[in-house]
Amino acid sequence: MNVFQKLESEVRSYSRSWPTVFTTAQGSRMYDEEGRSFLDFFAGAGGLNYGHNHPHLKTELMRYLAADSVVHSLDMHTVAKRRFLEAFQRVVLGPRKLGYKVQLPGPAGTSAVEAALKLARKYTGRQTVIAFTNAFHGMSLGSLAVTGNAAKRASAGVPLAHTVTMPYDGYLDGRVPDFQLLERMLEDSGSGLDRPAAVIVETVQGEGGVNVAGPQWLCGLADLCKRHDMLLIVDDVQMGCGRTGPFFSFETAGIVPAIVCLSKSLSGYGLPLALTLFPPELDVWAPGEHSGTFRGSDPAFVTAAAALDFWTGEGLEQQTAAKGDLVRRALRSLANEHRGLVTEVRGRGLVWGLAFAEPARAAAVCRAAFERGLLVETSGPKGEVVKLLPPLTTTERELDEGLEILARALETLAREPSGPPDAGSGGGVDSKSAGDQNHANRKLSY
Template sequence: MTSSVFETRESQVRSYCRSYPAVFSHAEGSLIHDVSGREYIDFLSGCASLNYGHNDPDMKRALIDHIDANGIAHGLDLFTTTKAAFLEAFSRHIIDARGLEYRVQFTGPTGANAVEAALKLARKITGRTNVIAFTNGYHGVTMGALAATGNRGNRIGPALGLGGVSRFPFDGYLGPAIDTSDVLEKMLDDPSGGIDAPAAIIVEAVQGEGGLNVARPAWLRRVAEIARRHGALLILDEIQAGCGRSGDFFGFEHSGIEPDLVTMSKSLSGFGLPMAILLIHPRHDVWSPGEHNGTFRGNTHAFVTARVAVEKFWSDPRFAMQVAVKAERLGQRLSAIARSVRGSRVKGRGMIRGLDCRSGSLAADIIARCHAAGLIIETSGPHGEVVKVLAALTVPDDLLDRGLDILEGAARVAATAH
């Protein structure tokens, strides 16, 4: 098999495959194989859509059993046994276990669908239109979500207006000496600050696509208080950093806040199946029936695997402890690699960490060398300068070490070449 059919028939918009032109055929755990039989270690994990690796055997078995029994495949928002089982598991092991009160809205299948629902609901509740988003934030590429996304390359440009959003500096954006929540508070408090009263403030606890920028707990708490005082809803985008990727199940748990709305997708299904939800505090659940919908909000196959993921990994606190140990191992190895690449530093938290090379060309060289050595890994950040490690939370220690050995070797050679 060759890649010619992709080059002649698939749109030029394709991106990941330009770094990894191999044709992949099958995968298990943290290993993926191409049609030639070559094996790769996967440090991309479907851009954090496969936090538990490829083809988890328990999720696979449950899904096969469901299909074999002619279980419902598509249910819109009808009641189904599989939706009930997911809601019961998610309520018990995630929401109730953390003392939270959220209701679950099933949106369309992508994270952007959840973001669009959150923005629409916040505007409905407040009667306001302005939304505050942050530098380097990434929330999707549909119209409302795109307006809140900071990256210029995603925003199409002057051909299409993207209004309704005021942009503020994320934590640390102006350097360590300036608390950017002071800037936000000052401009909102000032009647001549030029910022319309916001319907919502949308933020990520860890900016995945923006370059692994981590919001300090105190900063998030301050933003939450500013939102409350100004009558705005606080939306936490947990699409990439959630489901255990940044430490706890939710990235915002470190700060002790309880957002008004939480968007989730990516690894929620646990199996790479499309699934997105919006968590809504009960006081804000003011939708009229059918006021917001989506044909594929009832992906029952995703409910099956999501229920298994929650019960298998999050019913026992030891799993989070194991992930924390693995994250510490990752951080130590990345710190050692950073010492060999002049000017670089480690960014991120938990199992969403990486090497900030301060150079997009150096980072691109590193991932090219990683690919040649059998490691799938990608970059993030405004200039593609951060080599981002998204290994599965379940990656065996030996595979984690093998992958980091490849990364270390690639970084050393590339740094010398640059």
């Protein structure tokens, strides 16, 4: 461990939560160099929806590499890119009647968001973008400007301008009708709100605390954007590729965003790949106006095309819904059992969160879970939510196992007379792992 502490920057975070050296991974499990097994309910922060080293994806990737195929190509035409684009059109866009063009903006989710913001401003000729409370869209400057978290925004070191923040669904506990403030400001020339170019939203705020926007709220937002000539951008970086059930998280609301941002599990194998999707009329880019050295990763095209095989039938979406219902019922049972600790269960599909009255308690649960062989992180503005992001391919037996470990971790915490000292954060920033080895043997009843 000394080499990491000596040479790696202090900016590292997850390694503080899980202080071990991992060596191999398969499916929903990771293994460290001491031979310990960990159930992974983190899944690369949502970048591994199909688990670690899925055999089908691995076979396609190894075959491609063994043939000395092109690995790096920027935006040149390659066979790998053609196969991916054809598969994406055939499996994703075509059946949903989405006439989007595909931009390869760079390797990461924040690359897709940056491209979306730039394109919206270029197309409309306006600068202001509406974002929402507790949003997270990435760590580059444009993405930080539409992110809500104060600590992350402060890391920019410069003013973050040309954005206005509005309440997310449920932020005001229903005391004010949806979009009343935003609508009034848009209609009032004295409000000080410049006419916006776009609105950017996550259908489920993962880093913001697993806050779920309802279909009616999303429909209302889409209608508001249409009436006021604003482009609706859906950031589907973490919640897309089936995390909430359908391939796109906005499908259940019946809306069609002007721009969609995808990344994380798009490659299916943890390889960097991002897309920005938009209709042809928005494609006003000049050649090379938004570019990057790693915007065309051919190995990622190979695994991304192979990952679309998961979506050639209806099985995965239905399985995700069933597994999500299993997790929901188990978490509600835990919440009822620990009413003094847990305040709320939030989630959809296979993204779920347990909200705690005291943020330190959430961090302590994550540490105790790690000691028992489960990887989970915290989220929310104060790290008050234990977030579960198991791979979509996790078996029901593995879900039961992970939920039982979580239950034991909660039991240990409930026996403590007061909040744990120096709790830190369980998964995001400046966190450290500790916890006892006391294993209870109680079966969850759903």
